[in-house]
Amino acid sequence: MLTRQENSKDIHFRQIAERHQRRKARERLIPIGLFLLTFLSIVTTIGIVIVLLSETISFFQRVSILEFFTGTVLKPLSQTPQFGVLPLLTGTILSTLIAMAVAIPFGLMTAIYLSEYASARWRKFLKPALELLAGIPTIVYGFFAFTFVTPILRDWIPSLQATNLLSPGIVMGIMIIPMVASLSEDAMRSVPNSLRDGAFGLGATKLEVTRKVVIPAALSGIIASIVLGISRAIGETMIVTIASGSSKNFTLDVTESMQTMTAYIVEVTGGDASAGTTIYYSLYAVAMTLFVFTLVMNMLARYISKKFKEEY
Amino acid sequence: MVSMRSFRGRMISNQLAKFVFLSASLFGLLVLFVLLYRVIEQGIGWLNADFLTGRLSTQPEKAGIKGAILGTLWLMAVVIPITTIVGVGTAIYLEMYAKKGKMRELIQTNIANLAGVPSIVYGILGMTIFVRALDFGNIVLAGGLTMSLLVLPIVIVSSQEALRAIPAFLGEASYGLGATKWQTIRSVLLPVALPSILTGSILALSRAIGETAPLVVIGIPALLMPIPMSIFDKFTVLPMQIYYWTMDSSLLAEYANLAAATILVLLTALFLLNASAIVIRNKFEQRF
Known part of the structure; x- marks a missing residue:
């Protein structure tokens, strides 16, 4: 009797010990599993860099770096193909400039209104409504630019071509307004009220407080939001692909059809360029340029907002 | 300088500025x-109904988007499990296990940078790795994996914020009862963070549904007749259909109407997703 009791007690203890052992093993294994999942984001970055770099190197074995970066003619399909990236670069830079000419004033004024002037209730309505604008897919903006904005602009500017850089530039700017507005507003709202109150106490109006106190104090955040907006505009693809056409013009005339780096990538991949051809490799050289541009902009934005952040 | 200007002038310019800002x-x-x-x-x-359930056609009156709707659904079927498992897993690792230091900072910076990479670059990655190197071809799985990589940073960051927002006493109470770390995460922290994690995942999903550029790069045929029946089939999605019809509208004006109708379907889907995110957040979010 006694031995049997002893026995069942032993079994019971052993079960507890086993369960404990299993739990300990699980506690050790889970962080390893989770780390492997985390590692995927590193692998993604490495993947992007290796893919872009290796094919870009193949491209530069066929076309000289100098010709690529200083060439003003891009004729990939011609009998004597030329691979100058400057037409694409001007297209990208010009469309970005137009977009920012829209996004910066409207974005900043919206941010000022939301942060300094709007009542809490009105702000609670306006802000989500503007965020809707940010949630609309870019393909829809492309459709809008091509079928609505371009025809309207053509009434004013008769020389405007059916595909041009101006219309997608403006629409891209509208798309970026919420981003600039929301990030700048965050920066302005984090300026402590004691600073505002000090200026109000001296008899300043709201406009004077905004100009002389709030904006200077929030400047790093505002600039960071603009830099991020620029990065977004550089990488934007569908709006320019649809509304700006595929002419590889090297010009500053935005009423003409021009191609951006992103639109070139779409055109070449859409045309089913067979692997191993120079055109196929040019895709990666352009994508690498695009990747470096946006990466520098994003890092710059983070550097600015970190480095020059005012602490109160 | 300010005092030199009349009080009235300053008030007027303030009112004017307010009007301009509004x-x-x-x-x-x-x-x-x-x-x-x-x-x-x-x-x-x-x-x-015919438009929603019909197949593609070159004749606008006969064209339908059944294939694009199913393609979008199949794409979601790939994106949802992958981004949830990897995204939430990464967030748990970074918030609960990773030691503060150089390594964690590196991973965090890397995720922030990935979030800023243009979607078309992900398309090139997907085309090179999934479509060509692994030789999947332009099937749902290849598109879904590419989209998953694209929206993963969004899921990771929002899940991290959700975990960070949980007050410390909940975890401490669980440890105090003798629970292990994983038991605490699984049974205490994750259930509390779930509504916020879900909201972030839904927003990421709506980004994936609306994206076009990566799929253009992967190579989706313009006039795909077969309807996808599994993740191993060729497919098209709503944004791709909008793209092709918009581009073709210069040939035949009616294509623009088809594009507009497809946009309505896409926007309705996005609206429903976002509305459900708001409902989840308002209904289930706990305040401490």
């Missing part, structure tokens, strides 16, 4: 209304 904020809303009005006006007449 007008600028309303500009965005105005564009939103014009855009929606325009799309509805052009597309609503073409939106009917």
Whole structure:
């Protein structure tokens, strides 16, 4: 009797010990599993860099770096193909400039209104409504630019071509307004009220407080939001692909059809360029340029907002 | 200098500025209304049962988007499990296990940088690795994996914020009862963070549904007749159909109407997703 009791007690203890052992093993294994999942984001970055770099190197074995970066003619399909990236670069830079000419004033004024002037209730309505604008897919903006904005602009500017850089530039700017507005507003709202109150106490109006106190104090955040907006505009693809056409013009005339780096990538991949051809490799050289541009902009934005952040 | 100007002048310029700032904020809303009005006006007449359940066709009157709708659903079927498992897993690792230091900072910076990489670059990655190197071809799985990589940073960051927002006493109480770390995470922290994690995942999903550029790069045929029945089939999605019909509208004006009708379907889907995110957040979010 006694031995049997002893026995069942032993079994019971052993079960507890086993369960404990299993739990300990699980506690050790889970962080390893989770780390492997985390590692995927590193692998993604490495993947992007290796893919872009290796094919870009193949491209530069066929076309000289100098010709690529200083060439003003891009004729990939011609009998004597030329691979100058400057037409694409001007297209990208010009469309970005137009977009920012829209996004910066409207974005900043919206941010000022939301942060300094709007009542809490009105702000609670306006802000989500503007965020809707940010949630609309870019393909829809492309459709809008091509079928609505371009025809309207053509009434004013008769020389405007059916595909041009101006219309997608403006629409891209509208798309970026919420981003600039929301990030700048965050920066302005984090300026402590004691600073505002000090200026109000001296008899300043709201406009004077905004100009002389709030904006200077929030400047790093505002600039960071603009830099991020620029990065977004550089990488934007569908709006320019649809509304700006595929002419590889090297010009500053935005009423003409021009191609951006992103639109070139779409055109070449859409045309089913067979692997191993120079055109196929040019895709990666352009994508690498695009990747470096946006990466520098994003890092710059983070550097600015970190480095020059005012602490109160 | 300020005192040199009359009090009246300063008040007037303040009121004027307020009006200008308000007008600028309303500009965005105005564009939103014009855009929606325009799309509805052009597309609503073409939106009917035949359009939703019909197959693609070169004849506008016969064309339908059943394939694109199913393609979008199949794409979600790939994106949802992958981004949830990897995204939430990464967030748990970074918030609960990773030691503060150089390594964690590196991973965090890397995720922030990935979030800023243009979507078309992900398309090139997907085309090179999934479509060509692994030789999947342009099937749902290849597109879904590419989209998953694209939206993963969004899921990771929002899940991290959700975990960080949980007050420390909940975890401490669980440890105090003798629970292990994983037991605490699984049974205490994750259930509390779930509504916020879900909201972030839904927003990431709506980004994936609306993206076009990566799929253009992967190579989706313009006129795909077969309807996808599994993740190993060739497919098309709603944004791709909008793209092709918009591009072809210069050939035949009716294609623009088909594009508008498809936009209505896409925007409705996005609206429903976002509305469900708001409902989840309001209904289940706990305050401490």
